[in-house]
Amino acid sequence: MLDLKLLQREPASVAKALALRGSSIDVAEFTALDERRRALLVESESLKGERNAVSAEVAVLKRSGGDASSRIERMGTVNARIKVLDQELELVQAEQNAWMLAVPNMPHASVPEGKDENDNPVLHAWGEPPAFSFTPREHWELGEALNGLDFDRGAKLAGSRFVVMRHWAARLERALVNFFLDIHTREHGYTEMLTPLMVNRETMTGTGQLPKFADDLFKLDGWDYFLIPTAEVPLTNLHSGEILEESMLPLAYTAQTPCFRSEAGSYGKDTKGLIRMHQFTKVEMVRFAHPDRSYEDLELMRVHAETLLQRLELPYRVITLCTGDMGFASAKTYDLEVWLPGQNKYREISSCSNCEDFQARRANLRFRRAGGGKPEYLHTLNGSGLAVGRALVAVLENGQRADGTVVIPKALRPYMDGLEVIG
């Protein structure tokens, strides 16, 4: 959610910033709503002030045995008017709130301008795509041939975009999870968390999934619970409503969770393989940063994600999302794209974003500077570290050999009982 005061003071510059990301707001509509809200508020509050004053007089009169009936009678009409005003006010406030919740975050000044994913500049690349003396296969061929990925049974049990992982594949998934978590907790200073996998409406609103993107979520029938699409949701909402000490910042959390996504609107995209599933595992990093230093935190988090790919010896590149390609809540995002020889292209495996105070305002995440002062919104960041299913894909496709076997990256072997080759 954007700052109400900023919208009141400089609606034109807000609109300009949002236009960069291809989003338009109706400034006139906002201004009209806000002015209406304030007019109602002024009248209602002044009448309530009168009522409070008269009530005090009534109290005095009653205690001294005086007659307060005329004042009480007069308050009857005042109360009727207050009731009408407050009902109207509630409607206007609800409308304004809905309006505010539907507006995306503004891009940071350092974000390159652009229209869509074709305008995302490459920040840097690491590693060389391996050269094969044969035509590299896609991961689902390898996975099925090696009897590890069972898409047929996944479909039988649940439907399309589900998989059953067997034997080495299940083990590899767990190895990746443990490897990622170990590095984040031992070397990067993150605290490992285990959170609910379903959360309530308020939590989903705090990070921005609701109210606008309900179609992307799985909701439980008969319960006001939603399956989390990423651990970002429970982790970022962890301290909602709290006021943290400045000395506690930055807080760094990591969690591995299944992620559930309806993938509505992605029909026909990535229908084969593990790339786009209704359920996938992801290790997430979330940071609660000091607003003065949140962009340093973003660079740090990006490096944390990159470290994992380097240890796995997987070639990748980093792109900066342009203004037109960023997510709803983000002010700046880096995507890590890993090289997939089977597809012969780079595919997203991590997304690291600084949401600044956009989520903090929704979820009421604040801190107080040392030495007192008013609480301020902190900045929230989130990044994949990494998407486990896609990491498994990358390991298979990059490690494959002509005979159909797959070499496991050295860093992962301790997590696989020393196994060096699959197949």
Place this chain on the structure above:
RNA sequence: GGAGAGGUGUCCGAGUCGGCCGAAGGAGCUCGCCUGCUAAGCGAGUAUACGGGCUUAAACCUGUAUCGAGAGUUCAAAUCUCUCCCUCUCCGCCA
């Protein structure tokens, strides 16, 4: 699922027959003093949100709201009523 207890400010904790409660008291924190040693003493201050006034802005002044959430009764509710949520205890059930 059954029975009971409870949800108050950063924290702990008082709120009697509804009014003088934004809320006693304590801790913590901030500032000042004192002391001269890692502690103590003294004094003052210390909620948030949204409006209005003033202002370049802030400070400041002022109003309203907030004592789990919502609704109701009343001139007036932390205090009464109802619904819901959450926590705790006991029983049942269960991994």
